[in-house]
Amino acid sequence: MSEPKIVDARGSFCPGPLMELIAAMKEVDVGDEVEVLSTDEGSANDVPEWLDKVGHELVENFQEDGVYHIRARKAK
Amino acid sequence: MKKILIVGGGMGGTILANNLARRLRKELDNGDVKLTMLSASDQHMYQPGLLYVAFGKVMPDELYRDQASLLEPGIEFHVDPVASFNLDGNQVATASGKTYDYDYIAIATGSQAKPDNIPGLMENCNHVYTEEAALKTWEALSSFEGGKVAVVTGVPHKCPMVPLEVTFMMHDYFQERGLLDKVQLHYTYPIGRLHSLVNVGKWAQKEFDRLGITYETLFNMKEVDGDKKQVHSEEGTTVDYDLLIGIPPHKGMETIEDNELGTSGWIPTDRATLNVEGHENAFVLGDTTNLPISKAGSTAHYEAEVVGENLAAMVKKGRRVRDYDGKVFCFIEAGKDRATFASFNYTTPPDPQPPTETVHWFKLAYNKLYWNSVRGLL
Ligand SMILES: Cc1cc2nc3c(=O)[nH]c(=O)nc-3n(C[C@H](O)[C@H](O)[C@H](O)COP(=O)(O)OP(=O)(O)OC[C@H]3O[C@@H](n4cnc5c(N)ncnc54)[C@H](O)[C@@H]3O)c2cc1C
Numbered sequence: 001m002s003e004p005k006i007v008d009a010r011g012s013f014c015p016g017p018l019m020e021l022i023a024a025m026k027e028v029d030v031g032d033e034v035e036v037l038s039t040d041e042g043s044a045n046d047v048p049e050w051l052d053k054v055g056h057e058l059v060e061n062f063q064e065d066g067v068y069h070i071r072a073r074k075a076k
Numbered sequence: 077m078k079k080i081l082i083v084g085g086g087m088g089g090t091i092l093a094n095n096l097a098r099r100l101r102k103e104l105d106n107g108d109v110k111l112t113m114l115s116a117s118d119q120h121m122y123q124p125g126l127l128y129v130a131f132g133k134v135m136p137d138e139l140y141r142d143q144a145s146l147l148e149p150g151i152e153f154h155v156d157p158v159a160s161f162n163l164d165g166n167q168v169a170t171a172s173g174k175t176y177d178y179d180y181i182a183i184a185t186g187s188q189a190k191p192d193n194i195p196g197l198m199e200n201c202n203h204v205y206t207e208e209a210a211l212k213t214w215e216a217l218s219s220f221e222g223g224k225v226a227v228v229t230g231v232p233h234k235c236p237m238v239p240l241e242v243t244f245m246m247h248d249y250f251q252e253r254g255l256l257d258k259v260q261l262h263y264t265y266p267i268g269r270l271h272s273l274v275n276v277g278k279w280a281q282k283e284f285d286r287l288g289i290t291y292e293t294l295f296n297m298k299e300v301d302g303d304k305k306q307v308h309s310e311e312g313t314t315v316d317y318d319l320l321i322g323i324p325p326h327k328g329m330e331t332i333e334d335n336e337l338g339t340s341g342w343i344p345t346d347r348a349t350l351n352v353e354g355h356e357n358a359f360v361l362g363d364t365t366n367l368p369i370s371k372a373g374s375t376a377h378y379e380a381e382v383v384g385e386n387l388a389a390m391v392k393k394g395r396r397v398r399d400y401d402g403k404v405f406c407f408i409e410a411g412k413d414r415a416t417f418a419s420f421n422y423t424t425p426p427d428p429q430p431p432t433e434t435v436h437w438f439k440l441a442y443n444k445l446y447w448n449s450v451r452g453l454l
Contacts, residue, residue, distance in 0.1 A: 007368070008347075008368065009368040010368075010422075011368075011369075011421075011422030011423060012368035012369060012422075013272075013273055013369075013420045013425045013426060014236045014273050014370045014404065014406075014418075014420070015231065015232055015233075015236055015272045015369075015370060015371075016267065016272030016273070016368075017368070018266075018267045018272070019232060019266060019267060019272050020232075020368045022231045022266055022296060023232045023340075027339055027340060042274060046267060046268050049268055049294070050267065050268065050294060053294050053311045054296075054310050054311055
């Protein structure tokens with residue numbers, strides 16, 4: 001499996017980690033993974049909600065040293 | 077002699093060039109430093125003014141100045157866009173076939189709207205991101221006699237406030253024309269609230285409810301069907317429209333992509349030093365960075381000040397002085413005569429206050445003061 005594309009959205013208030021992820025998802029191929037790093041608490045909920053609505057897969061979602069790591073796989 | 081090369085004569089490049097010329101006046105005058113700017117146009121456009129062009133409030137010719145007239149003496153300026161970058165060899169080649177070498181380079185080539193990236197968007201939407209499009213939008217808005225106006229937003233886009241501003245301004249515009257009861261304004265947004273800034277989103281939601289503007293969140297454009305006048309979302313929903321206002325997705329410039337400096341034309345940038353990743357003598361600023369912050373003029377402005385201060389110190393004393401803290405300041409027009417603002421950085425979120433007429437007038441004043449700001453006087 002290839003390494004996930006990392007979207008470093010730490011300290012992002014605008015355009016926001018989810019916006020960054022949406023943009024990154026457009027650039028990768030189906031089956032590829034994207035990992036968002038975010039310090040924004042809201043993203044831990046926003047990102048899974050969006051993935052669910054669009055139908056991409058949430059691979060993992062954990063917090064370490066104040067940074068959320070949310071990894072997703074492009075499904076379509 | 078130290079050679080500094082600035083690529084791009086827009087907001088970021090111009091503020092940086094003037095900032096450096098002031099800090100390095102003595103070195104420029106006695107030939108210890110050479111400051112060169114390469115740009116793609118001999119004109120400088122105040123892009124935020126396009127929003128007002130779309131409502132017929134500003135004519136496009138008011139938005140232009142000769143680029144050379146904005147630059148401090150001693151800055152060598154050429155209209156000769158860079159065609160290829162050789163960051164390892166400290167050299168660029170230009171469209172005219174010349175090469176320029178440098179000790180330091182700053183890249184500020186900006187970004188461009190790509191409505192053609194979404195099927196059907198280009199042919200069917202009105203937008204405000206070029207002079208031609210803003211004029212067409214003015215024509216569309218002024219000849220509109222009622223129906224459903226949908227606002228759709230792509231990611232990433234330039235200036236995070238434009239989707240809200242254009243919606244609020246349309247509300248007041250149609251009200252002024254006595255048409256509001258025949259118009260349904262419908263706003264969509266890619267994420268689960270009305271704006272990516274939580275506080276701005278909350279504030280906007282209250283305003284929309286008060287003004288009767290309807291909305292759908294988690295709406296990412298997939299394609300536009302111009303025959304049926306429908307926009308389909310990635311999430312599987314559909315919005316009908318009679319008039320479509322689009323905030324198209326953006327990309328960095330082709331030159332950046334063609335030279336493989338960064339995916340989609342966004343150059344990987346160190347968030348604190350603003351170095352092109354892996355190149356200590358190369359800097360990026362403005363829309364061209366891949367930083368997860370607003371693609372806005374104020375971002376370019378604050379970044380230019382940091383790069384200017386650091387480069388001047390490096391030339392004079394061989395070391396840099398400070399980091400960029402992610403600072404951004406955005407005005408938000410909340411109608412035709414009210415505005416608020418959001419100010420934030422990497423660690424402190426914004427807290428927008430209720431809009432006032434004073435802030436709106438300040439924004440209008442800034443539209444004029446811009447020419448002093450870009451000269452580095454403000
Ligand atoms: C409708 C609209 C509303 C906006 N509202 C606001 C607002 O309210 N507040 C705010 O802060 N920002 C706003 N912005 C955003 C702001 O205008 C941009 O973020 C800002 O101009 C970015 O500055 P920049 O220096 O990165 O790029 P630009 O100002 O776009 O400059 C890029 C420069 O690079 C040159 N160039 C391009 N390719 C080459 C090349 N290959 N070689 C050499 N030169 C090249 C171009 O000729 C240009 O001079 C708005 C933008 C628009 C379009």
